[in-house]
Amino acid sequence: MYEWTTRIRYSEIDSTGKLTIPAMVNLFQDCVNFESEEIGMGMLWLNENGMSWIILNWQIEVERMPGMGERIVVATCPYYVKSTFGYRGFQISTPEGELLARADSMWMLIDWETKKPKKITPEMEKYYVSEEWVPMDSNLRGKILLGENKKKEKGFVIGREHLDTNNHVNNAQYIAFCLSYIPEGRKISKMRIQYRKQAFLGDELIPYVSEDENGLTIALCGADEEVYTAMYFLPEDRE
Numbered sequence: 001m002y003e004w005t006t007r008i009r010y011s012e013i014d015s016t017g018k019l020t021i022p023a024m025v026n027l028f029q030d031c032v033n034f035e036s037e038e039i040g041m042g043m044l045w046l047n048e049n050g051m052s053w054i055i056l057n058w059q060i061e062v063e064r065m066p067g068m069g070e071r072i073v074v075a076t077c078p079y080y081v082k083s084t085f086g087y088r089g090f091q092i093s094t095p096e097g098e099l100l101a102r103a104d105s106m107w108m109l110i111d112w113e114t115k116k117p118k119k120i121t122p123e124m125e126k127y128y129v130s131e132e133w134v135p136m137d138s139n140l141r142g143k144i145l146l147g148e149n150k151k152k153e154k155g156f157v158i159g160r161e162h163l164d165t166n167n168h169v170n171n172a173q174y175i176a177f178c179l180s181y182i183p184e185g186r187k188i189s190k191m192r193i194q195y196r197k198q199a200f201l202g203d204e205l206i207p208y209v210s211e212d213e214n215g216l217t218i219a220l221c222g223a224d225e226e227v228y229t230a231m232y233f234l235p236e237d238r239e
Helices: 021-038 043-048 122-128 171-179
Strands: 002-007 051-062 071-082 085-093 099-111 190-195 204-212 215-221 227-233
Touching (some): 021 043, 021 099, 171 190, 171 204, 171 215
Antiparallel strands (some): 002 071, 051 099, 215 227
16 A cells, blocks of 8 residues: 555635545545555656556545645555456544545556557556455446436536646546536535546537436536546435
8 A cells, every 4th residue: 555645735625625536536546646656667767668547437535625724645555456446445534543534446557549448567467456444335337327307507628727737638537527516505425427538629518417416416528428537416305
C-alpha cells in the first residue's frame, strides 16, 4: 500500500469549506501517479512504451468530507489484474486513523498508437498482485442506465481547459460536469461513475438527468444519445 500525507487546500473546497468530489478524485489520481513514479512506471515510462491507463469505473463512499486545512492520509493499492484490466483501491483517512472516504476503481491499459486495449506485461502484473488490500463490496461492471423520465439539459462543447496529458477529458472533469446538475442541498455519500467513451477537443456533450425511487442518474451523451460517462447516486435516505 502506498500512502501520501497532505492537507486540504483552499482550491479544493466548496462554499461550505469542505473538500469537493472532483478534488477528492484528483487526490486519488495524484496518489496513484506518485506511486507509479516511485516504482519507475509513471507517466514518462508509459509514454516511452506507447501505453496509457484509462479509467472505466469508480465506486466511491464518503463517510465525512474533510475541511479546509485538515491533514489527511491518501492511500492506494493495486489488488487484481486480468488481461488488459487492473483494479485498484483508495482511501482517505485522518492521521489518527478515522476513515473519511474510500473508493474502488477499474482501469484498462491502452496502446496509444492503435487506441486498442493492450495486455498487461508480466512486469506490471507482478506490481498489481497484492494481498494487503481488502476491496470494497463494489459493482464496478454493472451498467448505469438512465430512467425513462430522463430530462435533457443544454449541451456544451469541450475546450482546451478540459483536456489532460492524453489530450482527452480527464475523469475528474466529467464528474465536475455531472455534479453541476445535482439538486442544490442534496447529500452525496455513495456514488458510481462509469466512463464509456472518450471526449476530445470540440466534442459536444449533452446532459440527461433522471431520478426515481432507485436514485439519481446523470449521463453526458453525444448528439446520438451515446453515453460518454454516467454517474449514479443512491437515494438520499438509503444506507
